Amino acid sequence: MALCAFYAVWGLLLKVTVAFGPVPRITWEHREVQLIHFHESEVSNYSTFLLSEDKDVLYVGAREVIFALNAVNIAEKQHELHWKVTEDKRTKCAVKGKSEQTECRNYVRVLQQLNDTFLYVCGTNAFQPTCDYLNLISFELGGKNEDGKGRCPFDPAQSYTSVMVDEELYSGTSYNFLGSEPIISRHSHQSPLRTEYAIPWLNEPNFVFADVIRADQNSTDGEDDKIYFFFTEVSVEYEFVGKLMIPRIARVCKRDQGGLRTLQKKWTSFLKARLICTIPDKNLIFNIINDVFILKSPTLKEPVIYGVFTPQLNNVGLSAVCAYNLSTVEEVFSKGKYMQSATVEQSHTKWVRYNGEIPNPRPGACINNEARASNYMSSLNLPDKTLQFVKDHPLMDDSVTPMGDRPRLVKRDVKYTQIVVDRVRALNGTIYDVMFISTDRGALHKAISYENGMHIIEETQLFPNFEAIQTLLLSSKKGRRYLYAGSNSGVVQSPVAFCDKYTTCVDCVLARDPYCAWKPLEASCTDTFKESEIERNWIQNIGGDASSCSDKVRENSLQHTFKHGSTAELKCSQKSNLAQVVWKFKDDVLRVESPKYRLLEKALLIFNLSEGDSGVYQCLSEEKVKNKKFSQVLAKHVLELKKIQHTTVGPTTAVAPTEDSEITQLLFVTNLCSVTLSG
Ligand SMILES: *[C@@H]1O[C@H](CO)[C@@H](O)[C@H](O)[C@H]1NC(C)=O
Numbered sequence: 046m047a048l049c050a051f052y053a054v055w056g057l058l059l060k061v062t063v064a065f066g067p068v069p070r071i072t073w074e075h076r077e078v079q080l081i082h083f084h085e086s087e088v089s090n091y092s093t094f095l096l097s098e099d100k101d102v103l104y105v106g107a108r109e110v111i112f113a114l115n116a117v118n119i120a121e122k123q124h125e126l127h128w129k130v131t132e133d134k135r136t137k138c139a140v141k142g143k144s145e146q147t148e149c150r151n152y153v154r155v156l157q158q159l160n161d162t163f164l165y166v167c168g169t170n171a172f173q174p175t176c177d178y179l180n181l182i183s184f185e186l187g188g189k190n191e192d193g194k195g196r197c198p199f200d201p202a203q204s205y206t207s208v209m210v211d212e213e214l215y216s217g218t219s220y221n222f223l224g225s226e227p228i229i230s231r232h233s234h235q236s237p238l239r240t241e242y243a244i245p246w247l248n249e250p251n252f253v254f255a256d257v258i259r260a261d262q263n264s265t266d267g268e269d270d271k272i273y274f275f276f277t278e279v280s281v282e283y284e285f286v287g288k289l290m291i292p293r294i295a296r297v298c299k300r301d302q303g304g305l306r307t308l309q310k311k312w313t314s315f316l317k318a319r320l321i322c323t324i325p326d327k328n329l330i331f332n333i334i335n336d337v338f339i340l341k342s343p344t345l346k347e348p349v350i351y352g353v354f355t356p357q358l359n360n361v362g363l364s365a366v367c368a369y370n371l372s373t374v375e376e377v378f379s380k381g382k383y384m385q386s387a388t389v390e391q392s393h394t395k396w397v398r399y400n401g402e403i404p405n406p407r408p409g410a411c412i413n414n415e416a417r418a419s420n421y422m423s424s425l426n427l428p429d430k431t432l433q434f435v436k437d438h439p440l441m442d443d444s445v446t447p448m449g450d451r452p453r454l455v456k457r458d459v460k461y462t463q464i465v466v467d468r469v470r471a472l473n474g475t476i477y478d479v480m481f482i483s484t485d486r487g488a489l490h491k492a493i494s495y496e497n498g499m500h501i502i503e504e505t506q507l508f509p510n511f512e513a514i515q516t517l518l519l520s521s522k523k524g525r526r527y528l529y530a531g532s533n534s535g536v537v538q539s540p541v542a543f544c545d546k547y548t549t550c551v552d553c554v555l556a557r558d559p560y561c562a563w564k565p566l567e568a569s570c571t572d573t574f575k576e577s578e579i580e581r582n583w584i585q586n587i588g589g590d591a592s593s594c595s596d597k598v599r600e601n602s603l604q605h606t607f608k609h610g611s612t613a614e615l616k617c618s619q620k621s622n623l624a625q626v627v628w629k630f631k632d633d634v635l636r637v638e639s640p641k642y643r644l645l646e647k648a649l650l651i652f653n654l655s656e657g658d659s660g661v662y663q664c665l666s667e668e669k670v671k672n673k674k675f676s677q678v679l680a681k682h683v684l685e686l687k688k689i690q691h692t693t694v695g696p697t698t699a700v701a702p703t704e705d706s707e708i709t710q711l712l713f714v715t716n717l718c719s720v721t722l723s724g
């Protein structure tokens with residue numbers, strides 16, 4: 046693709062004005078839902094999480110502190126460890142031109158489980174990255190102070206990712222003080238390995254995620270476990286004025302030992318490819334990857350990789366989620382074409398598809414049974430030709446395309462930062478992948494794919510101060526599912542659903558939330574994953590068909606008196622952003638656009654009240670799902686015009702009557718049904 050193509054794309058991008066993406070059905074304000082918070086005064090940057098599901102402990106790495114919190118209730122702190130920079134190191138760091146108050150501190154960046162008793166931890170330590178072993182029994186550091194170069198960035202502002210696989214640490218970070226030397230490395234006592242320091246291998250990468258995908262146990266090909274890295278880097282293959290960013294997936298093999306002569310102590314299995322997340326017919330290109338989650342579930346044939354993306358020039362605020370199946374990724378690495386650099390006009394290099402002969406064994410492939418049968422027992426035996434090829438051709442020409450060839454979700458006016466995905470079985474047996482996606486404004490979106498579209502069940506304001514969510518973690522232990530979100534100011538624990546907020550069957554079903562079902566006998570909406578047994582009469586319909594609901598209306602009346610000519614305020618609140626409020630007066634739809642009325646968010650105002658305004662007012666919520674309309678009466682107000690002598694008034698007086706015996710007053714009788722009504 047050439048320069049002009051990208052220009053055309055961005056030209057169009059600026060003009061995108063149509064509304065993109067589904068509207069979240071419910072918006073939960075911060076104070077509306079019960080969340081658990083953790084933060085300590087004087088402590089900031091709660092950026093690194095590690096969850097121990099068997100111990101029910103959430104470890105949190107912040108600036109100069111590591112906490113152990115009760116994962117069931119994070120407000121309960123079990124341990125804390127201060128890990129401060131020495132005075133001497135701080136001064137030296139400041140001399141090198143870094144800020145003593147902010148940069149020259151210790152930001153915890155690696156928090157990995159080594160074994161039952163130790164965590165492996167690394168911090169930036171005033172631009173001298175250091176790693177140590179945290180004893181979980183005493184909650185103290187071993188004092189090893191290992192050099193953390195290549196495992197942890199020097200600069201707290203730089204990107205990093207790591208994963209622990211069989212007691213070996215794999216990390217993506219930068220290797221020097223300036224942050225100019227990127228590296229993907231394995232830290233192990235037997236065979237430490239790293240990437241070549243060369244532009245074709247890594248070109249100013251911004252690391253976002255790493256994880257292991259184990260080889261299929263039932264397969265007979267003897268394949269190796271693979272470690273995948275996700276990052277955005279500056280493109281070498283496209284020419285562009287300025288830097289064009291490209292989202293990448295890279296992978297290495299777990300049993301890689303490096304080469305004997307060529308690629309000594311370097312990966313022999315490092316390959317990378319472009320991840321595609323575009324909408325071709327709208328010319329939208331999402332080329333910055335912000336986070337990844339790999340969904341691995343026993344009910345899945347193969348893992349699915351979910352990524353959140355934004356465009357490089359994001360002046361309209363677009364975000365997208367793309368999903369990739371693992372077989373597509375493996376196909377690109379095991380069968381795809383490679384790219385090769387060619388020199389044109391003396392000094393200028395151009396990357397083109399390599400169509401020549403490919404050495405055998407295939408460059409970058411893991412050692413499997415086929416290689417072993419040809420006597421290549423380890424990467425140390427690989428022929429120079431294969432190794433030289435992979436050294437020069439780490440980039441694949443073929444790209445990884447998303448499932449369905451387009452994003453799962455595109456949303457406007459939001460910047461998505463992190464993603465986690467839960468796989469749940471609805472009551473009727475259908476499986477849904479529930480995506481939880483955080484924003485840079487402290488909110489969380491919960492979405493499911495449904496038929497050909499996406500439904501955003503809810504948007505929850507996890508942080509009251511609208512700051513960016515930087516870390517998101519899901520605990521999906523049986524019967525106990527929580528989300529943990531981290532920001533600069535603290536940690537929030539949230540349940541995965543707020544079923545008990547739905548007070549009618551219609552509301553519970555219209556939520557289309559696979560975690561929630563209506564229990565008719567108890568008349569309550571419940572989280573089915575917290576129940577020990579599922580009963581057959583529970584009502585749930587992810588399609589949103591609420592016809593099997595039979596909600597009873599509980600009547601409840603209130604009286605108000607009003608002065609003639611005054612204004613009445615009839616309250617009615619409606620939670621669903623997908624529903625419409627309709628007011629009825631004496632069974633006819635009220636023309637609220639007339640100047641006599643004003644429709645507010647949670648009320649109807651009627652001005653200049655007179656005799657003709659007495660009667661029954663009903664507030665209805667109408668929600669359309671797949672051409673079916675469900676309406677519920679949210680509130681019923683009876684307005685009665687009465688001539689009142691002297692100062693007789695109803696029980697609640699809105700406007701104090703005067704001494705005049707001839708005042709006409711309005712008497713309100715308000716019928717409240719059981720549906721949510723504004724307080
Ligand atoms: C740490 O948090 C502060 C706000 O408390 C923020 O300004 C700063 O950028 C954060 N630093 C890093 C490295 O995330």
Ligand SMILES: *[C@@H]1O[C@H](CO)[C@@H](O)[C@H](O)[C@H]1NC(C)=O
Nearest residue numbers: 346370372373447448449450
């Ligand atoms: C993986 O995704 C590709 C592209 O959408 C599709 O053709 C293929 O059938 C998928 N494979 C599986 C096993 O789902």
